[in-house]
Amino acid sequence: MYYSAQHSSPVGTLTLASDGSSLVGLWLQGQKYFGGTVAQAMAESPRLPVFNAAKEWLDKYFSGQKPAIAELPLAPYGSEFRRAVWEILCSIPYGEVITYGEIAKEMAARMHRAHMSAQAVGGAVGHNPISIIIPCHRVVGSNGSLTGYAGGIEKKIRLLEHEGADLSKLVLPAKGTAL
Template identity: 45%
Template sequence: MAEGQPRGITLLTPLGRLLLRHDTDGVLHEAIFEDGPSADGVRAIEGPAQPDVAAQRIIEAFSRYFAGEADALAALAVAPCGSDFERAVWAVLRRIPPGETRSYADVARALGGAATGRGPNARAVGRANARNPIALAIPCHRVIGADGSLTGYAGGLHRKRWLLAHEGWRPAQESLI
């Protein structure tokens, strides 16, 4: 982490409490859902009484995201803790535009992997995806199964479904109806 003590904010979101940890430079290190949904909108419920400028920028970005600005989190600086491979996977995830998805195999191919077994494979990507410490800003919810199915999500499949719909994604099967 950058200089200074890590700081924490808990936001109340439509999908539940979201714990955010950042440093004094406004770099986000963690974003993890803590519990169930709320109808109260996005607002800070825990943290300093007067959030510093860095915290205010992060709160504003998440507020804009939940208000419908699907790309509002793209500009946030992030510094997830993980292995070199995990950080490489997470960097690819940040390049998936809102409203679009990629399969685990697509992400593996983007990292130089192939179906022949050279380079990372879809399972390795899946493991890295599951260890993502920064929900939403590193959009692991945009990774789906090769057959278009919604596969595991640490925050729960109900959240993954909600997030994808919120961003305008429609499953391929839906276009056939």
């Protein structure tokens, strides 16, 4: 059984999902792949302790604090590869960005391979089921393009600005589905 709750934020209404003890999803309104990792209907249950903890975490984050991801019980559903990529995302410091290529190099090293596709990493980043908390908004293209955010480029920019990221070297993608 899965449960859901709503939470208002500066980037719009957020939908949280839980298996009853851990957070399994957090999606922005209108986000691509919304609810994609939860195969069953969710029962509204806004008072679950995990939702209270997640809402408190989000309130701290949006008030300018830097709460630790480890404060929350997270259980994102995905393949071993995707979970490894999401683990790397959790290590990106507030206000900093990393490229898909840099994550691909780290994944290649972890998997004892000579090379890893940045596109495969992009697929894993794009399907991150716990937006904001697992900070996929901190990933950019190798040329500094702000491409690839399932929640939309404008929300990615707002989150990076909120964190104090230096956006001066980052650019909007010229075309693509991320716009």
